[in-house]
Amino acid sequence: MNEQAKDPATKSDRAETMNCSFCGKDSKQVKQLVAGGSGGFICDKCAWLSMIIVAKAKIAAALKFRSSSAAA
Numbered sequence: 001m002n003e004q005a006k007d008p009a010t011k012s013d014r015a016e017t018m019n020c021s022f023c024g025k026d027s028k029q030v031k032q033l034v035a036g037g038s039g040g041f042i043c044d045k046c047a048w049l050s051m052i053i054v055a056k057a058k059i060a061a062a063l064k065f066r067s068s069s070a071a072a
Contacts, residue, residue, distance in 0.1 A: 022046040 018027045021040035027033050030043035042050070 020046055022050075 018033050018041055019025065020030060020033060020043035021036070022042055023046050025043055025045075030045060032044040033041040034043075034047060035041055
């Protein structure tokens, strides 16, 4: 039995139902969806925004460490 016969949803049907777990946009509204290990997805825009958030947090932590080290 082939894969399509086992699964009534075709590959294109599944692609249409994939949504970003963060913003909810579907695969047709974004450039790329990355699958996570638990079945969730993240789109290119949400991945970019999360990278910026993490980078800002790291910069803030470095500046805090730097100012506390200078005061000591």
